[in-house]
Amino acid sequence: MSEITPDTVRHLASLARILVTDAEVEKLAGELAVIVDSVAKVNQAVSKDVVATSHPIPMANVFREDVVRPSLSQSQALSAAPDSAEGRFRVAAILDEE
Amino acid sequence: MSELVYRPASELVALIAKKEVSSVEVTKAFFDRSEKLNPVTNSYLHLNRELALAAANSADEALSRGEVSSPLHGVPIAVKDNLTTTDAPTTSGSKILEGWVPQYDATVVTKLRQGAMPILGKTNLDEFAMGSSTEYSAFGPSKNPWDLDRIPGGSGGGSSSAVSGFLAPVAIGSDTGGSIRFPAAVTGSVGAKPTYGAVSRYGLIALASSLDQIGPVANNVLDTALLQDVISGHDPMDSTSLPNSLGSMAQAVRQADPKGLRVGVVKQLSSDGFQPGVKELFDDTIAKLVAEGVEVVEVDCPSFEYAVAAYYLILPAEASSNLAKFDSVRFGLRVTPEGNPTIERVMAATREAGFGPEVKRRIILGTYALSSGYYDAYYGSAQKVRTLIQQDLNRAFEKVDVLLTPTAPTTAFKIGEKVNDPLAMYLNDIATIPANLAGIPGMSVPNGLAREDGLPSGVQILAPQMQDALMYRVGAIIEKLYLAQWGSPLLTKAPKLEAK
Numbered sequence: 001m002s003e004i005t006p007d008t009v010r011h012l013a014s015l016a017r018i019l020v021t022d023a024e025v026e027k028l029a030g031e032l033a034v035i036v037d038s039v040a041k042v043n044q045a046v047s048k049d050v051v052a053t054s055h056p057i058p059m060a061n062v063f064r065e066d067v068v069r070p071s072l073s074q075s076q077a078l079s080a081a082p083d084s085a086e087g088r089f090r091v092a093a094i095l096d097e098e
Numbered sequence: 099m100s101e102l103v104y105r106p107a108s109e110l111v112a113l114i115a116k117k118e119v120s121s122v123e124v125t126k127a128f129f130d131r132s133e134k135l136n137p138v139t140n141s142y143l144h145l146n147r148e149l150a151l152a153a154a155n156s157a158d159e160a161l162s163r164g165e166v167s168s169p170l171h172g173v174p175i176a177v178k179d180n181l182t183t184t185d186a187p188t189t190s191g192s193k194i195l196e197g198w199v200p201q202y203d204a205t206v207v208t209k210l211r212q213g214a215m216p217i218l219g220k221t222n223l224d225e226f227a228m229g230s231s232t233e234y235s236a237f238g239p240s241k242n243p244w245d246l247d248r249i250p251g252g253s254g255g256g257s258s259s260a261v262s263g264f265l266a267p268v269a270i271g272s273d274t275g276g277s278i279r280f281p282a283a284v285t286g287s288v289g290a291k292p293t294y295g296a297v298s299r300y301g302l303i304a305l306a307s308s309l310d311q312i313g314p315v316a317n318n319v320l321d322t323a324l325l326q327d328v329i330s331g332h333d334p335m336d337s338t339s340l341p342n343s344l345g346s347m348a349q350a351v352r353q354a355d356p357k358g359l360r361v362g363v364v365k366q367l368s369s370d371g372f373q374p375g376v377k378e379l380f381d382d383t384i385a386k387l388v389a390e391g392v393e394v395v396e397v398d399c400p401s402f403e404y405a406v407a408a409y410y411l412i413l414p415a416e417a418s419s420n421l422a423k424f425d426s427v428r429f430g431l432r433v434t435p436e437g438n439p440t441i442e443r444v445m446a447a448t449r450e451a452g453f454g455p456e457v458k459r460r461i462i463l464g465t466y467a468l469s470s471g472y473y474d475a476y477y478g479s480a481q482k483v484r485t486l487i488q489q490d491l492n493r494a495f496e497k498v499d500v501l502l503t504p505t506a507p508t509t510a511f512k513i514g515e516k517v518n519d520p521l522a523m524y525l526n527d528i529a530t531i532p533a534n535l536a537g538i539p540g541m542s543v544p545n546g547l548a549r550e551d552g553l554p555s556g557v558q559i560l561a562p563q564m565q566d567a568l569m570y571r572v573g574a575i576i577e578k579l580y581l582a583q584w585g586s587p588l589l590t591k592a593p594k595l596e597a598k
Contacts, residue, residue: 009462016418016465017425017442018458019450032463034521039407042479045486052481053488055308055338056294056537057563062337076201082432089427092434092441 004033102127107173107267107321114172115161121154121172124267125216128174132218132265134597139250140240141260143179144186145219150174157214168213169324169348175210176266178257179220180227181312182301183207186217190303191225191235191253194424194431194452204301205333206270206312213328218266221256225454226421227272227305229253230280230526233517234456241513242285244553244592248510251281257315258285263595268325269315274305275409276505276530278313279542283505283556286544286588288322288573289315291530293563294537295340297326298333306416307338309409309534317589319543319573323347326566340564350567354574356390361572362397362498367529373508375548376555380504383545383557386579397494397501401486402532408483409531410524411467411476418464421457424449459520488536491562500572501560503529505542509553529558539566543573544588545580554588 006029013020013028020028074087083090102110102124113119129147136142157172177183180190182200189195203211210217224234232240232255242250243263250259257269258281271278273291282289290313297312304310314325326347333339363384372380388394426432426448433447453461467476494501507528516522533540542556557576561569581587 004466008466012462012465012469013458014446015469016461017422017445017449018453018461019443019446020458024458028459028462031459031520032466035410035459035463035524036466038521039410039476039480042404042407042411042483043475045401045404046479046482050482051485052478053484054481056484056488056535057338057340059338064334072201077428079201080198080429082426082430091427092439092444094441096440 004029004036103131103264105267106318107170107316108324110173110267111170115166117161121157121214121216122151124172125150125154125174125218128218128266135263135265135595137598138241138246138595139243139259139263139265140238141221141256141263141265142176142219143189143222143237143256146186146217149185150216150218153211153214153216157216160214168215168328170268170328171214173267174216174218176218176221176257176260176269177207177210178223178254178269178271180223180272180303181207181270182303183217183220186220188220188303189237190227191223191237192452192454192457193236194448196431198430202301205298205335206329207301209329215328221254221260221269223256224253225457226303226417227253227274227277228417228456228460230276230523231255231513231516233513234454236454239513242510243595244285244510248512248553249284251284251510253277254281254289254315258282258287258289261315261317262287262589262592267316268321270312270329271315272302272310272312273534274309274413275534276527278315279530279540279556279558280506280526282315282542284510284554286554286592287315287317288319288541288543289313290322290326290541290569291533291539292326292330292566293340293344293539295338296330296344296539296566298336298339300333300335304420306413307420308416309413311534318587319570319577320348320351322541323351323570344564344566347567347570350570351574354571354578356387356392356575359572359575360393360395360498361387362395362494362501364402364494364501364503365396365398366400366402367503371507371528372504373548373550375550376504376506376508379546379548379555380557383576384502387576390575390579395498397497399487399490399494399532401483401490404483405487405532405535406524406528408480409527409535410463411480412484412535414460414464415467415477416464418461418468421461424452456520484535487532491532491536491538495562499561499568503558503560505529505556505558509548509551509555533560538563539569541569541573543576545576546588547591
């Protein structure tokens with residue numbers, strides 16, 4: 001059996017920045033345990049000397065000329081923001097107040 | 099003349115070119131039908147009447163000046179709602195993007211505009227393309243025109259139901275593990291996933307970047323090929339875009355000759371786990387090809403057994419990174435909890451409210467697969483399986499030109515049947531996933547109605563990387579054999595849709 005406990009789910013959800021209720025944690029722990037058990041068999045298929053493939057068609061050094069091209073204006077870039085001020089995205093405080 | 103909406107795109111484009119009918123008339127015909135029937139099928143999340151008619155008018159004006167912009171000039175099209183459009187909302191089936199109008203067009207959308215193809219609207223999908231039924235869309239499931247209680251496949255069920263229900267002549271889909279091919283199979287339509295990189299992904303809201311590929315959805319092989327010709331080609335905005343052209347797919351379709359063809363049947367995808375009627379239809383397809391003198395051999399792809407497992411590690415891992423951009427800062431939903439929350443709490447509350455259960459499940463699974471201590475065992479091993487699958491395919495393609503499998507293990511299932519069983523849902527893509535892991539092209543072509551339930555089934559054609567033209571040639575051969583048997587396309591047997 002996998003090691004997916006409710007505490008694991010709480011930790012993973014916090015890493016993924018998703019608020020979860022206790023009921024969701026219980027449900028997810030059960031579902032993820034089943035999924036992880038079924039996908040864990042990839043371990044049996046491979047050995048140390050198999051090379052990993054991260055990309056189906058290998059390409060290297062895909063560069064373009066370093067020239068300035070038209071891009072979004074500041075107001076276009078900000079146009080879909082939930083909140084903005086002085087030409088910037090406005091967000092809640094980044095650090096907790098002491 | 100039979101009603102315009104039932105005509106193949108290849109005929110519509112010819113009628114428009116000869117000025118026997120205008121692009122405006124064709125576009126209007128599809129809107130009239132869509133406005134009446136979309137409440138029934140829920141294919142579209144957004145319809146674009148005024149803008150599409152303006153584009154159709156421009157297409158007609160260009161023709162009167164003698165300008166032909168693409169092989170589908172003047173033919174309207176539906177676009178999956180995970181492609182960005184500057185003149186229509188783009189939701190990707192998620193509440194987190196509800197109401198968002200992007201600041202730029204996807205390259206494929208630009209090509210449709212330049213190709214004088216009016217965009218009818220944006221089609222439904224499972225949230226962020228995670229699913230195979232559209233039941234995970236935040237805006238309700240789409241319905242299968244063959245039976246409105248059943249799923250039209252997913253994630254591209256909006257596009258498949260639009261095309262098979264004649265609410266659009268052609269559509270754009272995206273395929274990460276089967277999201278074009280599975281919907282095509284269960285709705286009796288045609289869909290192709292091109293070679294990875296053949297179509298630019300710029301402006302496609304990424305699910306798993308190393309697996310995602312945009313492709314064409316249509317009602318027959320020639321229309322599918324014509325649409326791939328419109329949307330493919332190198333794009334400097336996508337660094338994974340292939341530098342070379344793969345040639346004309348429409349030309350390959352027109353040379354549908356079975357002479358000298360060698361076909362492989364994958365041992366691992368031809369026995370267990372398939373609905374009996376689906377298996378019978380697949381055997382029938384093979385028998386038809388043998389009768390045409392096609393050489394058929396069984397090929398062994400032992401690593402396919404691990405394809406679904408590898409996929410459900412690689413996909414969530416990539417998705418968990420890609421979906422980190424939905425953070426309430428630059429666009430989309432923002433939910434601010436009470437009190438004086440930090441940005442971290444705003445992000446967590448936004449993602450809680452904006453993402454549905456399957457998206458949360460996959461993000462958390464991906465976060466697990468990538469976490470320190472588990473990375474090698476899960477993500478690392480899955481990437482090695484990917485190598486083994488490519489090796490299996492390379493060996494198979496030394497012996498045969500293409501591989502054939504049933505596209506889907508079953509016909510369309512009932513809405514609600516699998517929605518609470520993620521693992522059962524994942525197995526819908528058992529035959530389609532290997533193509534995404536290996537970057538090869540794959541397409542689904544209808545091969546009949548299963549005897550148990552009278553619902554459509556499809557045969558999948560897999561070809562080596564860059565050999566999309568060969569895949570289309572085989573698709574056309576199979577389609578021709580069935581047309582000779584049926585007398586008319588499979589979709590003419592579908593029940594007529596009635597307005598609510």
